[in-house]
Amino acid sequence: MNKFFLIAIALIFSMVSVGAQEWQTDFEKAKEIAAKESKPIILVFQGSDWCAPCIKLDREVWSTETFKTYAAAHYVMLQADFPRKKKNALPDQQSKANAKLFETYNKNGFFPFVVVLNAKGEVLGEASYKKTTPEKYITTLNSFIK
Structure with missing residues (x-):
């Protein structure tokens, strides 16, 4: 009985992790994955602990199941975070x-700022926060991809 329960739990967790997007933080690794999997890179500049529109974009788009599932299959997600609070400081x-x-990629210093790149790191398009649905945001990102 215990073995069955543990196997069932393991299967549930493995199914959940398959649909989850994985945020990269290493640009070279992101380019490698993008080239290998023929996917564009979605580079997100954010201030995770101070930028209200960044936090809204995360809550309204990036963290939704709709976006996470789509992104896992179609994008390489790359995060460039700029936290200000000492407790959230990056290495x-x-x-x-x-x-x-x-x-x-962010010479004007906008936050949040989303850059769609190809596997070589060339800019295909740019976006930012806007009040919209995950589906419409996906459409915006996809409009840059040729």
Whole structure:
């Protein structure tokens, strides 16, 4: 009885994790995955602990089951976070990597800022926060992909 219960729990967790999107934080790894899987990269600049529109975009789009399921199959998600609170500080190496991405792709300093890239890191399109549904946001992102 206990073995059956443990197997059932393991199966449930494995099914849940299959549909979950995975956020990358390493640009080179994201490009590698994008090239291997023929997917675009969705680079998200956010201030997770201070930027109200960033928090809304996360809650209204990124964290929804609709978006997570779609993204897992169609995108490589890359996060460049810029938290301000000391308790949320990133490791120095990650902060430097995010700053480099910021200098390259977010010259105007917008938050949130979403950049759609190909596997070579070339910009296909840009978006930001707007009050919309996950489905419509997916349509916006897909409109940049040729």
